[in-house]
Amino acid sequence: xxxxxxDVAVHYGGVKxxxxxxxxxxxxxxxxxxxxxxxxxxxxxxxxxxxxxxDSGRVFWRQEPIDVLPHQVVxxxxxxxxxxxxxFTQLTIEENLEMGCLYLRDKAEKRRRMDEVMELFPxxxxxxxxxxxxxxxxxxxxxxxxxGLMAKPTALLLDEPTLGLAPKxxxxxxxxxxxxxxxxxxxxxxxxxxxxSVLDIAARVYVLDKGRIVHDGTPxxxxxxxxxxxxxxxxxx
Ligand SMILES: Nc1ncnc2c1ncn2[C@@H]1O[C@H](COP(=O)(O)OP(=O)(O)O)[C@@H](O)[C@H]1O
Ligand SMILES: [Mg+2]
Numbered sequence: 001x002x003x004x005x006x007d008v009a010v011h012y013g014g015v016k017x018x019x020x021x022x023x024x025x026x027x028x029x030x031x032x033x034x035x036x037x038x039x040x041x042x043x044x045x046x047x048x049x050x051x052x053x054x055d056s057g058r059v060f061w062r063q064e065p066i067d068v069l070p071h072q073v074v075x076x077x078x079x080x081x082x083x084x085x086x087x088f089t090q091l092t093i094e095e096n097l098e099m100g101c102l103y104l105r106d107k108a109e110k111r112r113r114m115d116e117v118m119e120l121f122p123x124x125x126x127x128x129x130x131x132x133x134x135x136x137x138x139x140x141x142x143x144x145x146x147x148g149l150m151a152k153p154t155a156l157l158l159d160e161p162t163l164g165l166a167p168k169x170x171x172x173x174x175x176x177x178x179x180x181x182x183x184x185x186x187x188x189x190x191x192x193x194x195x196x197s198v199l200d201i202a203a204r205v206y207v208l209d210k211g212r213i214v215h216d217g218t219p220x221x222x223x224x225x226x227x228x229x230x231x232x233x234x235x236x237x
Contacts, residue, residue, distance in 0.1 A: 001060070002027045002187050003048070003078065003155050008057030010043050010211075017043040017052070019211040025155060030181050030188045032198045035208035036232055041191040042083055044208070045157050049073050049080050079153035083160045083191075085141040089133035093124050096132050096143055100150025110150075117146040120176065138169035142176070149180065156180065158190040162197075170194060174201055195228060207231055 001024035010018040017040045025031050033041050046052035048059055050068035058065045061076050073080075079100075088096050097114055104110050118125035121142045127135065132143060141161055148156055161177070162170040174194075178201045181188050192198035199205065199219035207215035207227055215227040222228060 001025065002062060003189070004060040004063075005044065005047065006058055006060065008044075008047055008059070009055040010040075010047055010052045011055055012052075017211055018047065020057070021208070021211070021213055022057075023206050023213060023216070025187050025189045027154075028181070028185050028187055029203045030177070030190065030201050032202040032205045033189065033191045033208060034193070034195060034198070034205065034228070039208040039231075040211040041208055042159055043211075045080060045082070045159050045189075045191065048078065048157065074151060077152075077154035078157065079148040079151045079155070080157045081144050081148040081159065081161065083163065085137065085144045087132040087135075087140050087143050087147070089131065091132060092129055093132055093135070093143055094128045097124070097147055097150050100147035101152075113150050113152060117149050120149070120179065121146050138165050138173075141165060141169075141173065145173075145176070145180075149184075149186075153186060155187045155189065158188065160191050160193065162192065162194055170197065174198070177201060195222075199223065 004024040006022050008018055008021045021044060033044060035041055043052050047054055048068065050070050050073065059068050088099060097117060101110060101113060123139055124143060124146055132140060145161060162173050174197045177188060177190065180186050190198065199222060202219055205217060205219055205222050206213050209231045214231060
């Protein structure tokens with residue numbers, strides 16, 4: 001496995017958010033993480049980035065245990081696009097993208113990466129001098145993903161990249177995620193609530209409920225069982 005969590009537990013005060021979660025992402029694959037609100041999905045991504053405190057368990061990168069400190073995780077080649085399309089609204093699109101590789105000194109390389117991102121998302125090229133504040137929600141989400149790609153990650157972690165977007169934009173976002181995976185050989189771990197669309201692009205799926213993995217399998221295994229109905233209707237005990 002490229003990235004692995006083994007038996008990770010996290011609590012916030014009295015709330016147990018993750019209760020012994022083990023999961024993995026292999027090189028070049030798309031893996032989806034699904035589950036109802038409050039299941040702990042965002043906490044899984046935050047735990048990898050050292051943004052949620054680990055009570056127990058460890059995170060592994062290429063079989064080696066790692067210290068989950070944000071800068072260290074970034075330097076390994078992991079990029080995280082958090083929930084809620086956080087962009088710097090006071091900056092232009094171009095400046096926002098530059099924030100994705102702040103420590104890269106090589107200007108030519110920075111330019112190359114920006115050209116690649118703008119080729120993937122032409123709207124970012126069209127509006128590159130505009131303030132991010134003036135963008136639509138869908139455009140801001142593309143900018144957030146584009147900023148993650150500026151780090152040239154080996155593994156890209158996406159938290160609800162289609163939340164609150166219009167159906168047409170949702171479809172486009174899924175196409176882009178598949179394209180990033182296929183053309184840039186990037187492993188993608190995506191938290192998603194659009195079940196049907198994410199099952200179309202994922203190689204494997206984990207279902208999380210109340211801080212525990214309750215299903216782990218292929219999209220076909222999800223379609224064949226009623227695990228999602230059970231989890232989403234709260235009938236899983
Ligand atoms: N910073 C925090 N402080 C306290 N509780 C939190 C915090 N973040 C998340 N939680 C709680 O942890 C649980 C898991 O949250 P989260 O990982 O955001 O779930 P999901 O992303 O699946 O909706 C929920 O019960 C949530 O209320
Ligand atoms: Mg969440």
